[in-house]
């Protein structure tokens with residue numbers, strides 16, 4: 001078990017800053033998910049921690065000690081990279097034993113540790129197979145076993161589940177979490193799937209263009225994103241522009257396309273009357289309403305997509321923007337009928353508009 005700390009970690013490739021002043025403390029046994037779009041610096045961060053890429057500036061501390069001068073093979077870090085390529089000419093056993101052989105451990109100990117780890121990843125009995133004789137999920141578990149067998153203090157997982165189908169992905173998420181907690185390994189997992197991040201990690205980091213946008217518990221990031229960028233990334237799809245009024249009785253009124261939505265006013269202290277704002281709400285938090293009351297707005301259904309336990313609607317005419325409720329009780333056909341929608345004040349996130357928010 002180890003703690004990991006990144007202090008002002010920065011990586012430049014020429015003039016381009018791939019990781020920009022990153023600060024992070026990871027506790028012993030904690031699992032952190034790094035979430036962000038393509039090219040935002042996730043893999044570069046992992047490569048610096050592993051020792052494959054030299055930082056431009058800043059420090060990486062493991063158990064309080066700066067590891068910058070320590071070569072990768074002595075950092076006690078287990079790594080699982082995106083293209084986890086197993087050695088095709090080696091059996092499962094040989095693939096997993098490879099790192100231990102490099103460490104020149106006695107044969108008996110190697111056998112015992114490989115057997116232990118294969119049982120942990122539920123691959124007992126497959127040790128003589130070659131990678132081509134395994135399913136995608138089994139190959140991925142071999143790669144995980146290979147990263148774990150050296151008993152690393154820190155585990156780095158780069159998109160470990162990206163090539164799997166939906167069912168296997170969920171199974172492997174459960175496995176990874178179980179193994180990580182069982183062994184108490186401090187772990188950073190890179191993903192660009194927000195559902196994966198919130199279901200696996202103790203804390204989630206959202207990155208954009210080399211910078212941390214938000215660090216928080218899955219719930220904080222899922223329910224209270226700090227910006228429209230993070231909200232968009234976390235799967236919010238309804239974004240409404242408006243103008244703030246004055247707070248009354250703990251509610252901030254925001255005028256949006258002729259309607260007024262009331263938003264719970266905690267944490268909106270930087271917004272003054274007259275400020276341009278962006279509001280957002282998760283689709284599943286919008287509800288069908290019975291009567292015309294506060295925060296109920298009527299609109300026309302333009303499309304309805306059945307999603308199993310909910311139906312996702314596209315509704316226009318509420319505001320200037322389209323809204324996207326996900327309703328479990330909707331039974332209409334989505335052909336232009338009028339619906340009344342309720343936007344609960346405590347479920348709406350509001351942000352003061354800045355010049356870089358035009359896209360949302």
Ligand SMILES: Nc1ncnc2c1ncn2[C@@H]1O[C@H](COP(=O)(O)OP(=O)(O)OP(=O)(O)O)[C@@H](O)[C@H]1O
Pocket residue numbers: 013018036037038039040041042043044045192
């Ligand atoms: N060796 C390199 N030389 C120049 N630029 C690089 C190098 N490695 C990475 N970059 C650039 O740094 C940025 C961050 O890359 P990185 O691989 O860390 O992104 P990422 O967040 O892991 O993306 P993805 O999800 O697509 O893997 C990208 O713009 C990439 O093109």
